[in-house]
Amino acid sequence: MYENYRSEDFRKETPDEYFDRIINYDSKHSENYHKTNWIREKLKEEWEPNNILDIGSGGGVLLHTLGEIYKNASLFGVEPTPNFADLASRRTRAEIKNDYFKGKPFKNKVFELITCCQVLEHVEDLQEFLLDISNSLAIGGYVYIEVPDISDFNELPLDHSRFSEPSHLWYFSSEFLTKYFESYGFQKQVDTVKKTVRNRNNLMILMKKISE
Template identity: 25%
Template structure:
C-alpha cells in the first residue's frame, strides 16, 4: 500500500511547516560567528528558501540541495539530489561541506540518529550543522501531552498515510536533550540551542506552573545526580536547558553544532 510513496516517513521544508522565522533563525545561527562557507548543503531543501538566505550571507558559496523529490525547488540554478533518508546515505563524499542545514526534517524520519551520523561524515572538520525541529518541551506541548498523551504537532497517525510533508508525517518527536545528545555522540561540540519565536500565549500558564516546575526540577536533578548517576559533566549542560524559561516558551528549537 505504501510502495508508491518513495518518500516514506520523512519530508522536507514544506511551506506549511517551515516558516520564515525558522529559516531566518537557522541562517542567523549558521553565520553568527562569520564562518567561511565555501560549500553548503541543505537537507530538505524544499523551495530553496533557506539556500537563498545562505547565498545572501555567503555569495561565493557553492550550494547543494537534497530532498525526497526535486519538484519543489524554485531556484532555477539549483539542482537537487533525490534521496530517501530512511534508506539511503547522503549522496555526497566525506568531508565535503563547511555548512549543513536541516530544518523540519528529523521529526519525519524513522531513525534521525542515522542522518546525524551522515551529516558528521559529509561535514569538513570544523564544519557547522544547524538543525531545527518542533519543540516538544514547551509548556503548551507538555500540557497537551499531560491531557491527551500527544505532544504538540504530534497527533494520532492514520495507518497507510500518503501525506508526508504535513504534521501527518511527524512520526518521531525529538526533544532538545536527545537531539543534543545524538550530536555529542557523533563528536559534535559547541552545541547551542535557540528558538524561532516565543509562544506568548503560554506566558500566563508559565506564571502558574513555573514555581512547581522549578521546584520539581531541583529535587529531580538531585536524585538523578546522586542516586541514579545519570547526570555528569558530559551531559549536564543539555539537562540544564530542558526546563529553562526559554525552552518552556520556545516554539521551535534551532540547534547549532561544530564538528
C-alpha cells in the same frame, strides 16, 4: 505523501507562488529570515564555508537566503518532493538532488555547513541518518538542526495540528540531541527554543564536528 506535499491541489498555490511569498515576507514575519540571521550570528560574520548542504531543502528558500549571505559558497540540496526539487533548481544557484538523504549524495563533496530544518522528526532510523551527516561534514564544520521542541506538549492542546501530522515520528529536547550528536563526534555550540509566528516551539541547535 512526499510526492504530493507541494502539489497545487494540496497547497492551493503553485510552487513559484510559494517561493515568492516566502522570500518576500518582511523580517518581522519571516521564519526564514530569523533562522538564517541566527545561524550567521552564531557562526560569526568572518566565517565562510566553501560548500553548504541543505537536507530537506524544500523549494530552496533557505538555500536562497544562505546564498545571499555566503556569496562565494557552493550550494547543494537534497529534497524528496519532485516539484519542490524542481523549484529549488530553478530559483536558486544550488545543485539539487531529488531524493532522500542517504550515504554521500554528492560523492566526493565535503561540507563545512549542513542545515537540516524540520527533517529529523520524519526520520525512522536516526542512527543511520546522523552517521551519514557526520560522513558528509568536514572536521571543524557545523550542522544546524531545527526540530519541534517537546515543550509544545505543555503549551499546546493535544488535538493541535502540531501533533496530528502523521509524518512526525519524534519530538526533541536539547538534552537528547546534544547527547546523541556527541556520540558521533559532535560538540554543541549553542541552542535556543524559539516560538514561531505560528505559535509553535522549535528547537534550534548548532553542533560542531570535532572528531570522526
